[in-house]
Amino acid sequence: MSERIVVREYARLTTSPLQKNTLDEAQISESAFDWLCDLAARFRSSGAALLQMNGRRWLRLDSYVGVLESPCGQIIEILPKHHQIDACEESARALLCKLIASALDSSSRTTTEAGLQIYKTSLSEWVMRQFLLAFDHLLKRGLRFDYLRIEEEQPFLHGQLDVVRQMRQPPGRQHLFNIRHDVFLPDRPENRLLQSALKLVCQSAQDAENWRLAHELGGMLMEMPESRDFAQDFRLWRNDRLMAHYQPLKAWCELILYQHMPKAVSGAFRGISMLFAMEKLFEGYVEQQLRKVLPKGASLRSQAREKYLCQQDQEKIFQLRPDLMLQLDDRPIILDTKWKLLDAGDRAHNYGLSQSDFYQLFAYGHKYLNGQGRLILLYPSYEKFNKDTVISDFNFNENLNLSVLPFDLEDEKSAASLIDRLMTGKSIGRH
Known part of the structure; x- marks a missing residue:
């Protein structure tokens, strides 16, 4: 079975016949099912949960997104679940592509009208397209010998x-x-890695435009050697001024060659497989958007590590690492991102909030803010939780408040609006 299956986070996969494949349920081949089970076992051994068994012939995916290609040729594309009503495959894929480009710090030059058309094909084709466009731009500027x-x-x-x-x-x-x-x-580490990535793209590309451009570039570089040791050549990749025009390609090259990504799946079979943790993509995108709109004098730190929950025999235990620390007008503000869909109207079930997340923010507030200041929990905005359906603030004490806020991934002004509200010093939630 070589059909491409498109699902989203937490979808269920089975080998049993279904009336119709949807974003939440889909049929896959027997061999792909067995391969996913083996893959999930490897993930569990490294402390990550790719999927869960749901009965004997059902699998339920977790919060990883991306694309997988099994040895039998079954392609499974997993998109983010950022909407519940009128879910659109193309908008979910466009969002995922935007988040990946943000995580790789891709320049805005690649976000063109032509590039947007790739959203209608598949994630792997979009990744290959970004690599090919960046490689073509590099060749026009000239390779380093x-x-x-x-x-x-x-x-x-x-x-x-x-x-x-x-x-x-x-x-x-x-x-x-x-x-x-x-x-x-031209036999240098950077060029060898690019040649290896280009060869893999030539073998994997299914989109006609990607196939044409890949083989056109490959014909210009036939005599360039490939890398024999990806890890070693990536360590030798130079980042000096003379190699600055190579930097946009490094991240895409790493992604295609399965190096240095949150979760990447490689194998001896053809095709490109890649998985990303949505929590990390969401956190990285929020950080990037906030950095773009920081006012003068403000600062933003990610993953602060200087505080611990407690100590024993003068030894510090349980490091506390908030996602983001914003210094605004000499006021420290802690922001933590959570990839989860809340329901602002479900007060009976605490809007879907997790008690453990509140314990975590409580510890951050006392250790980093000395029990005084503002804590922010950011969740993705969608139909049931957005700027028009705000959740009231939570008070740990008179001086320590927690705000639960939506962050709109489709609104470029969402970060600026958040900074403006924080600068006013007013309570964000309704009372």
Whole structure:
């Protein structure tokens, strides 16, 4: 079965026949089902939950998004669940692409009208498209070459004679010269990695435009060697001023070659598979948007680590790491992001809020704010929780307040609105 299945977070997958595949339920092949079970076991061994068994022939996905391709060719695309009413596949894919581009710090140059059309195909094709566009732009600016030292034995003199090795020539080979010389070649770690990523794209691309551009670029670089050790070449990737025009490509190259991503799945089979934790994508996007609108004198830190919950025998235990710490007009404000859909009208069930999250924010407030100040919990905005359906503030004491706020992923002004409300110093929720 080579059909592409499109679902979203927490969807159920089965091998049993269904009347129709939806974003919340879909049928997959037997071999893909078994492969997912093996993959989930590997995730569990590393402390992550990819999916849960729901009966003998059902699997329920967790909060990972991205695309998976099984060895049998079954493609499963997992989109974010940011809406419940009138869920649209294209808008969910567009949102995911925006969040991934934000996580990779992709420049706005790639967000063109032509690039937006890729949202209608698949996530993997969009990733390959971004890589190809960035690679094409790099080639127009020119590849970086480097001098490579060559030591060889030739019947003629070229470059520098290696006198020591020449004096040790055995009888019968004294007519050959041991020489050293430098050759100006594109054989450097960055180019080798790009060639390896391009070769994988050439093998995997299904979109006609991606296939054409990939093979066009491949024809221009036929003699460039591939990387034999991805990890080593990534360590040797230079970030100096002369290599600045290579930086937009590094993140896409890492993604395609399965390196340094939150969760990436690689294998010997064809295709590109990648998974991302939605919590991390949401947190990274919020941080990036806030940094764009910070007023003068304000600062934003991510993952502060200087405080601990307690200590024992003078040893600190249980490190506290809030997602974001905002310093605004000499007032520290702690912001924590949670990827979960709340219901502002469900007061009976505490709007879907988690008691453990409140314990966590309570500890942040006392350790980082000394029990005085403002705490913010940010959740994604959607039909049942948005700027028009605000949840009242929560008070830990007279001086320590917690606000639960929506963050609109589709409104570029959401971060600016949040900063404006915080600068007024007024209570955010209704009372």
